[in-house]
Amino acid sequence: MRVHLDSEKCQGHNRCYALAPELFDVDDYGQAVLLVDGDVPAELHEKARLAASNCPEFAIKILEND
Amino acid sequence: MTDIDENAPAVRSVPRPADYVEPIFGNSPEGTHVWQRVPYNPADYGPVADFATDFDHADPAYNPEAPGVWKELREGGCPVAHSDRYGGMWVPLTHDTVHEVAYDIENFTSRAVVVSVGRPGDLALPAPIGGAPPITSDPPFHGMARRLLLPAFAPKQIEPWEPEIRTLCQDLLDRMGDIAPGETVIDAAIQYAQHIPVNVIGRMLGFPSEDEALFRKFVHDALERIAEEPGTREGMEELGYYITTQIQDHHANPRDDLTSYLLNVEIDGQKVTDDIAGGMIVLLLIAGIDTTWSAIGSSLWHLAQHPEDHQRLLDDPEVMTFALEEFLRAYAPVTMARLVAQDNDFHGCPMKKDDWVLLPFPAANRDPKQFEDPDTFIVDRQENRHAAFGLGIHRCLGSNLARLELKVAIEEFIKRFPRFELAGDTRWSVGQIRGPRELPVRILEVAAP
Numbered sequence: 396m397r398v399h400l401d402s403e404k405c406q407g408h409n410r411c412y413a414l415a416p417e418l419f420d421v422d423d424y425g426q427a428v429l430l431v432d433g434d435v436p437a438e439l440h441e442k443a444r445l446a447a448s449n450c451p452e453f454a455i456k457i458l459e460n461d
Numbered sequence: 462m463t464d465i466d467e468n469a470p471a472v473r474s475v476p477r478p479a480d481y482v483e484p485i486f487g488n489s490p491e492g493t494h495v496w497q498r499v500p501y502n503p504a505d506y507g508p509v510a511d512f513a514t515d516f517d518h519a520d521p522a523y524n525p526e527a528p529g530v531w532k533e534l535r536e537g538g539c540p541v542a543h544s545d546r547y548g549g550m551w552v553p554l555t556h557d558t559v560h561e562v563a564y565d566i567e568n569f570t571s572r573a574v575v576v577s578v579g580r581p582g583d584l585a586l587p588a589p590i591g592g593a594p595p596i597t598s599d600p601p602f603h604g605m606a607r608r609l610l611l612p613a614f615a616p617k618q619i620e621p622w623e624p625e626i627r628t629l630c631q632d633l634l635d636r637m638g639d640i641a642p643g644e645t646v647i648d649a650a651i652q653y654a655q656h657i658p659v660n661v662i663g664r665m666l667g668f669p670s671e672d673e674a675l676f677r678k679f680v681h682d683a684l685e686r687i688a689e690e691p692g693t694r695e696g697m698e699e700l701g702y703y704i705t706t707q708i709q710d711h712h713a714n715p716r717d718d719l720t721s722y723l724l725n726v727e728i729d730g731q732k733v734t735d736d737i738a739g740g741m742i743v744l745l746l747i748a749g750i751d752t753t754w755s756a757i758g759s760s761l762w763h764l765a766q767h768p769e770d771h772q773r774l775l776d777d778p779e780v781m782t783f784a785l786e787e788f789l790r791a792y793a794p795v796t797m798a799r800l801v802a803q804d805n806d807f808h809g810c811p812m813k814k815d816d817w818v819l820l821p822f823p824a825a826n827r828d829p830k831q832f833e834d835p836d837t838f839i840v841d842r843q844e845n846r847h848a849a850f851g852l853g854i855h856r857c858l859g860s861n862l863a864r865l866e867l868k869v870a871i872e873e874f875i876k877r878f879p880r881f882e883l884a885g886d887t888r889w890s891v892g893q894i895r896g897p898r899e900l901p902v903r904i905l906e907v908a909a910p
Contacts, residue, residue, distance in 0.1 A: 406856035409616050413782065424608065425615035425861065448844040449786070451852060 397458040404454035415442035475699040497582040499548030516544040524889040531824040550817040556831040563852040569799035577687035593744040630873035650900035658753035667718025755896020759792035790847035793823040880905035
């Protein structure tokens with residue numbers, strides 16, 4: 396699994412940071428920062444999906460590797 | 462004022478400062494230079510009979526029944542309602558249409574965000590700044606103003622306020638005195654919710670806490686008395702006096718608070734003018750008070766009627782992560798507004814320049830196309846892209862603070878009162894901010910403080 400964050404769409408709702416702090420941080424302006432580069436560890440898949448499905452701006456996409 | 466504690470001291474009047482020059486921030490009470498009366502006489506209209514064609518969010522029947530109104534309109538095939546009131550107003554009701562207006566900054570300006578009997582006049586701070594930046598700003602000024610304020614409200618700046626907010630909530634609960642379980646009725650809006658955000662934002666701005674009732678008066682006059690004549694909303698004039706006095710005092714005695722920060726901050730190497738700083742202070746003072754107070758009140762109103770959700774929160778505090786967002790989705794307090802910037806056809810609606818457009822984020826939050834079973838409160842709802850804090854570039858600046866206040870206020874209330882129920886009529890606010898203003902509840906169980 397990979398996660399894609401569209402920083403242009405992010406408006407700093409802070410939902411991803413609250414739900415999956417292992418995967419997302421926030422900068423000094425409250426904008427999301429993706430912490431993982433490449434594959435998401437299996438134990439964080441659920442949190443990644445949760446972050447994506449709670450982003451009001453649809454800024455997070457999950458790319459599932461099959 | 463009926464929404465002030467009967468035992469509270471009378472609201473003081475604000476003296477006109479020496480050398481007062483009428484500021485151009487906020488809404489000027491009279492005249493056409495800053496503020497223009499729209500052709501709308503409320504006396505010509507009765508109560509709303511059909512919300513599809515005569516929508517009025519200031520009809521006292523609207524806020525108590527709003528979720529039913531949205532559902533009926535959507536199911537009746539009306540994605541966008543209309544009204545001739547306020548000089549012409551459109552109301553998108555689906556998640557898609559609300560989202561579209563919020564994102565379309567070409568056709569819709571934020572120059573005015575509270576529908577009333579007046580619009581900004583020719584000499585109001587011109588777009589793209591507006592009277593209370595950045596909420597009243599359009600790009601490119603919007604982004605500059607927002608970048609000044611975002612760091613102060615970013616998650617890591619807000620988190621340290623938690624202990625102070627918790628103490629504030631506990632003090633309010635202590636002040637309710639002796640409670641006889643099964644008998645004592647308290648008002649969760651008047652004795653609790655309404656005091657929390659007003660104290661926090663007052664402290665952040667460096668304003669005296671004794672003035673909290675005054676701030677509520679400003680909010681009431683700015684956001685609830687929208688169909689009244691401008692000259693009668695004396696709180697609007699006093700707001701100008703008050704902010705001007707505070708700016709003068711902070712210039713003379715700078716201190717470590719948001720007001721001093723805004724008076725010294727620079728855009729492109731230049732300090733912002735007192736008018737722009739004053740407009741930002743108006744925004745911070747007005748926008749953070751009855752919004753969060755409403756969210757706290759609505760959440761407690763829900764819990765009073767749903768002991769199963771209350772019990773779940775007590776048994777499993779971790780569920781609060783999801784419950785908080787579900788309170789915000791189901792009981793989102795804030796409807797915003799825009800003015801139509803240029804004539805445009807919006808899904809067949811012929812929108813004319815200067816028409817109002819309401820942005821009911823709470824209605825978007827109950828759209829079945831976006832939310833499964835939207836009228837059911839699901840305490841641990843897993844997928845929840847709610848729009849309580851808006852969508853697009855105007856996402857609520859104070860959302861992290863609002864969430865923290867709401868979470869702590871609910872946690873402390875349910876910990877102290879493990880069971881409570883409604884005990885009489887709830888009185889709801891009027892206008893764009895929806896929440897209980899009177900919320901009598903009977904306490905059924907008390908935990909030791």
